[in-house]
Amino acid sequence: MIKVVILGAGNVASHLIDILLPKTDTQLIQVYARDITKITHLKNHVSITNNIELLKEADIYIIAVSDNAIGTISSKIKTKGLVVHTSGSVSINSLNNSGRKGIFYLLQSFSKDKKVDFDTIPFCLEAENKDDLKTLETLALSIGKKIYFINSEQRKHLHVAAVFVNNFVNHLYTIGNDICSKYDVPFEVLYPLIKETALKIQSLSPEDAQTGPAKRNDTKTIKNHLDLLTNKQQEIYTILTESIINGKKL
Template identity: 70%
Template sequence: MITVSILGNGNVAHHLTTAFLNSEKVVVKQVYARDIDKIDYLKDRVSITNTIELLEEADVYIIAVSDNAIEKVSSKIKTKNGLVVHTSGSFPLHKLNTTNTKGVFYLLQSFSKTKPVNFDEIPFCLEAENEKDLQLLENLANTIGKKVYRINSKQRQHLHVAAVFVNNFVNHLYAIGNDICEAYNVPFEILQPLIKETALKLKELSPKEAQTGPAKRNDTNTIENHLHLLNPKQQEIYQLITKSIQDG
């Protein structure tokens, strides 16, 4: 059995707590939140606290809070043993402010509390200061998931930037597409099969091989027609991405 304590009450903390509580190979010792009322729903299943100094001994302490709070929270963990890890995509391992051994337990996914999570499909990106702790994190990840990767801090920071491009930025483009549809009374759902097909292509092709559209074809007439249909902000984004595609 691996014992864990989880610090945080956000989306990642919520789903990790749920998954580990349902695992037969993990014991959740405690869950911490600064506002204990936000984790009150857990009190019948696990010990909860709003005082970090009262944390009991555990094998792994998982800090699932905002990046700005990680250093402060980690500095308050005063247990004698146990591996202290964070779940951030961009926070360096060495900035964990603890005398305990350090690690990273980063889940490459976007989480919402109300949406169920299939951890079998989520990559676990792990890092630790030594092989023993890295093996512990791999064992812990394998209790709830299947996709486990050893990723160092430099790799993880660049991976996080890549994730912003393929997730956050792409979603913003969906929002622009939705705005255009709404402006002309077209249901956005018409675009959903196209969105799905493009994503599915990437299982067989590289993104460059899957690229289509007027920029790829250098269809200047269509590009000019599109630009006349857009507002200035949309034009700027359209032109920037078009040039990036054409530059290869």
């Protein structure tokens, strides 16, 4: 049985805690958080601490904190277990513990109050040796199904790609919602379109799935759209339109 300690109390840590607590093939033995009040609700279910020097002996220590804190937190872990972090953009070399190191990156957007299906989440794993990589795979398969072996160089580019397809797209939803709200149109009218676009790229390449006035180079419609937008919205619309028109010239 793999014994796990989680360090952190944010979105990723909270979801990992929830999925690991009831497991019988792995054992969550402790949760650490600098602010103990953020994890006191767990005290009847698992050992908790805000003293990193009191970490229990475990097989894997999962650091799920902000990117800037990974180096500092890892440097304070003195046990012999495998220390991993969950960041998409931080190298394995940023772990400052003296022992074994690895990556346990879950490629998904996490919000504390929104449940996720771990069976659909890609687990991107990295370790310094095959035995540790196998241990991470075993842990990942105990809570999910999609396993990828991704090194730090690949992962930092994957993370940038994820920002484009997730964070930037969500910001575009915000702009669309603002436009709808301004003219008293329910944003939910766009839900089927959003869903169809997301489903379409599972069978077509994003380039082949592209539609709209920029794809057609419909200059009249593009001009009409620009006339309806604020200055900042016009800037974003123009950049994206030119990018679509240029296609693979990016």
